[in-house]
Amino acid sequence: MKIKTLFFLKFLSLFVFITLLSCAEAQEKEDDTPWVPLFNGDSLEGWSIKGGEANYEIRDGAIVGSTVKNTPNTFLTTDEMYEDFILELEFMVDSTMNSGIQVRSNSFDHYQDGRVHGYQVEIDPSDRAWSAGIYDEGRRGWLFPLQDNAEAQSAFKQNDWNKYRIEAVGDTIKTWINGIPAAHLIDDKTSSGFIALQVHSIDVDAAEGTEIIWKNINFLTEDLEQYTMETTVEPVNTKNALTVDEEKNGWKLLWDGETTNGWRGGQLEKFPEKGWVIENGELLVLSSGGAESAAGGDIVTTEEYGDFELKFDFKLTEGANSGVKYYVDTEINKGPGSSIGLEYQILDDEVHPDAKLGNHEGSRTVASLYDLIEADKVKPVNEIGQWNSGQIISKGNKVEHWLNGSKVLEYERGSEDYRNLVKESKYIDYPGFGELDKGQILLQDHGDRVSFKNIKIKSL
Numbered sequence: 439m440k441i442k443t444l445f446f447l448k449f450l451s452l453f454v455f456i457t458l459l460s461c462a463e464a465q466e467k468e469d470d471t472p473w474v475p476l477f478n479g480d481s482l483e484g485w486s487i488k489g490g491e492a493n494y495e496i497r498d499g500a501i502v503g504s505t506v507k508n509t510p511n512t513f514l515t516t517d518e519m520y521e522d523f524i525l526e527l528e529f530m531v532d533s534t535m536n537s538g539i540q541v542r543s544n545s546f547d548h549y550q551d552g553r554v555h556g557y558q559v560e561i562d563p564s565d566r567a568w569s570a571g572i573y574d575e576g577r578r579g580w581l582f583p584l585q586d587n588a589e590a591q592s593a594f595k596q597n598d599w600n601k602y603r604i605e606a607v608g609d610t611i612k613t614w615i616n617g618i619p620a621a622h623l624i625d626d627k628t629s630s631g632f633i634a635l636q637v638h639s640i641d642v643d644a645a646e647g648t649e650i651i652w653k654n655i656n657f658l659t660e661d662l663e664q665y666t667m668e669t670t671v672e673p674v675n676t677k678n679a680l681t682v683d684e685e686k687n688g689w690k691l692l693w694d695g696e697t698t699n700g701w702r703g704g705q706l707e708k709f710p711e712k713g714w715v716i717e718n719g720e721l722l723v724l725s726s727g728g729a730e731s732a733a734g735g736d737i738v739t740t741e742e743y744g745d746f747e748l749k750f751d752f753k754l755t756e757g758a759n760s761g762v763k764y765y766v767d768t769e770i771n772k773g774p775g776s777s778i779g780l781e782y783q784i785l786d787d788e789v790h791p792d793a794k795l796g797n798h799e800g801s802r803t804v805a806s807l808y809d810l811i812e813a814d815k816v817k818p819v820n821e822i823g824q825w826n827s828g829q830i831i832s833k834g835n836k837v838e839h840w841l842n843g844s845k846v847l848e849y850e851r852g853s854e855d856y857r858n859l860v861k862e863s864k865y866i867d868y869p870g871f872g873e874l875d876k877g878q879i880l881l882q883d884h885g886d887r888v889s890f891k892n893i894k895i896k897s898l
């Protein structure tokens with residue numbers, strides 16, 4: 439009996455010791471992050487509704503969003519804009535809904551009439567289970583789906599509270615779901631924006647009033663390096679790479695971000711030995727004192743394209759001039775100067791004198807059809823030293839120029855109006871100018887330092 443009692447006492451002592459040790463460890467792991475509430479639990483002051491007309495209300499200190507028919511996606515957005523931050527929140531979602539947390543998102547009048555766009559941390563209770571994956575709302579589609587992260591997929595709790603952690607620091611966004619690492623994205627498309635809670639649109643036959651509830655929305659913007667967490671998820675880097683949806687939809691990289699493959703000099707059999715460099719995933723034409731083609735000269739694709747959609751990012755230095763030409767035939771004008779083709783103008787409109795020149799005033803400003811058609815006077819141009827996104831869509835004879843997500847001009851090659859413009863321009867000496875069925879893409883060396891990246895093309 440004494441032996442049994444002694445054994446029991448020893449067992450009890452061990453149990454108490456382990457319990458106390460566990461409590462001590464729990465206390466050591468207690469969150470000491472100086473969180474700031476993003477939602478005060480009492481009112482929606484500091485928040486605004488954008489997009490649709492879904493319902494948002496406060497219930498028991500939480501934000502409740504509910505679906506409404508015949509309305510697009512709705513977003514409850516912060517009035518403040520944020521760059522780097524760490525965000526934690528909890529949510530419970532109806533199993534039939536789709537939703538998301540917008541971060542670094544924006545709404546501009548020039549972009550699809552104010553459509554909310556930007557990074558979305560997905561809330562996906564469906565069998566696909568991509569909750570905490572990263573989607574680009576209103577722009578590029580999926581950036582980091584979760585089909586290869588089974589642990590994160592299984593971490594979602596149906597009809598229960600789930601907790602997200604979202605870290606947005608520099609060009610990196612990392613997510614966790616219920617403590618499990620989910621997504622790890624390196625992408626520099628947008629550096630700041632609002633945070634928003636989405637209520638997704640619903641089908642006409644779906645029931646109204648399905649709900650998603652958010653609570654404990656906590657935020658940190660200072661001393662982030664002390665509180666960021668390591669993740670075991672391998673990063674996806676979108677720089678000079680195709681996104682998941684781009685690859686699915688037939689896009690191809692026109693420049694791989696590392697080599698000169700697929701490009702040559704406009705008047706050379708190989709890539710220029712000077713005037714162009716590749717640095718940190720950027721293709722740079724160097725300054726040569728403003729003398730056109732005095733250094734390396736233009737570069738062109740080794741392949742020809744007709745009926746295409748072309749996307750490219752460009753960054754200007756002060757006073758710089760360059761361009762992206764299309765439907766180029768380098769056999770035309772083999773003498774001094776640039777090869778002949780239609781040109782999407784790249785220019786510092788504020789400083790460069792060309793902005794006030796041209797066959798028609800304004801036809802040499804940024805995103806214009808060089809010397810022929812002026813782009814919209816009111817257009818979204820980022821500051822010198824920041825990246826801009828250009829886009830050219832050419833299908834049949836119809837052509838569009840886009841700048842930072844906004845269409846800034848359109849025209850029809852071969853039309854009477856177009857040919858009259860050519861007759862009045864310096865291109866009058868080139869019969870059929872701009873009316874080739876296919877041609878090369880050209881990046882212009884105009885003697886000024888300009889950077890390019892994310893050059894992609896899709897045949898239509």
